[in-house]
Amino acid sequence: MLIAQISDTHITTLDDADAKFPERVKNLEAFVRHINALDEKPDLVMHTGDVTHGGKPEYYETVKNVVKHLSVPVYFARGNRDISENLVDALKDFGGGNIVDGFLIYSIDGFPVRLIAMDTHNRESNIGTTCSVRLGILDGLLKEQPDTPTALFMHHPPFEVPTSKYPFQFDDQVLADAFLDLVSEHKQIAHLFCGHMHRHFKVDLETCSASCVPSLPVDNRLGEFADEMDGKPLYQLHRWNAKNKSFETELCAVDGGN
Numbered sequence: 001m002l003i004a005q006i007s008d009t010h011i012t013t014l015d016d017a018d019a020k021f022p023e024r025v026k027n028l029e030a031f032v033r034h035i036n037a038l039d040e041k042p043d044l045v046m047h048t049g050d051v052t053h054g055g056k057p058e059y060y061e062t063v064k065n066v067v068k069h070l071s072v073p074v075y076f077a078r079g080n081r082d083i084s085e086n087l088v089d090a091l092k093d094f095g096g097g098n099i100v101d102g103f104l105i106y107s108i109d110g111f112p113v114r115l116i117a118m119d120t121h122n123r124e125s126n127i128g129t130t131c132s133v134r135l136g137i138l139d140g141l142l143k144e145q146p147d148t149p150t151a152l153f154m155h156h157p158p159f160e161v162p163t164s165k166y167p168f169q170f171d172d173q174v175l176a177d178a179f180l181d182l183v184s185e186h187k188q189i190a191h192l193f194c195g196h197m198h199r200h201f202k203v204d205l206e207t208c209s210a211s212c213v214p215s216l217p218v219d220n221r222l223g224e225f226a227d228e229m230d231g232k233p234l235y236q237l238h239r240w241n242a243k244n245k246s247f248e249t250e251l252c253a254v255d256g257g258n
């Protein structure tokens, strides 16, 4: 199984007076062309949130008009800059996604690894959080298939990213621990795929591994990258190694991104 992960596209609209970064749309268009031209295409694209910068329906229309050209399904997790209802209205037909008790949490089945989109949105701030309702929904999904290798994809990392200026992006350690305790109770979870940090990071947790992907747009990514990646949108390819029950990740650049 091969997954392409993108994140933090923070799209508005090209003709919106508030649009500060129309090149982000061009970066996403270049990514779509790039994926469609690959000899070995990923099974799916997952977007780990902040699809738009503000969640207006017309912003998702902009995204829709780009990703509709993708030749593989694309799935979305909610970021702090997204509005779930508008996201699902515009984009669910490309992959899936439904809102349960107000939270965008759903599974993607039928692949060697089951994927679950987790909602880490915080109504009070831009950092992540969780709650008993969400943990209950996730626990229920995980109990459905305890023997199927599973990966979660979500916006906010519930762990510290020490290379960041703002390393801890979860409400507090108690809630992060509650989340991670649930993860460690379900041994089928192989990996947590996160966004939000706009930078690459990987860490081994108690019972699984976890990572953050650099943002796709050139203008808002953070961290150090090889010179040949200058000016190119970035994404990650995650290849499932069934023998090791883990993902092997490759950082990839998109040519002709602007």
Ligand SMILES: [Fe+2]
Residues within 6 Å of the ligand: 049, 050, 079, 080, 081, 155, 196, 197
């Ligand atoms: Fe974010």
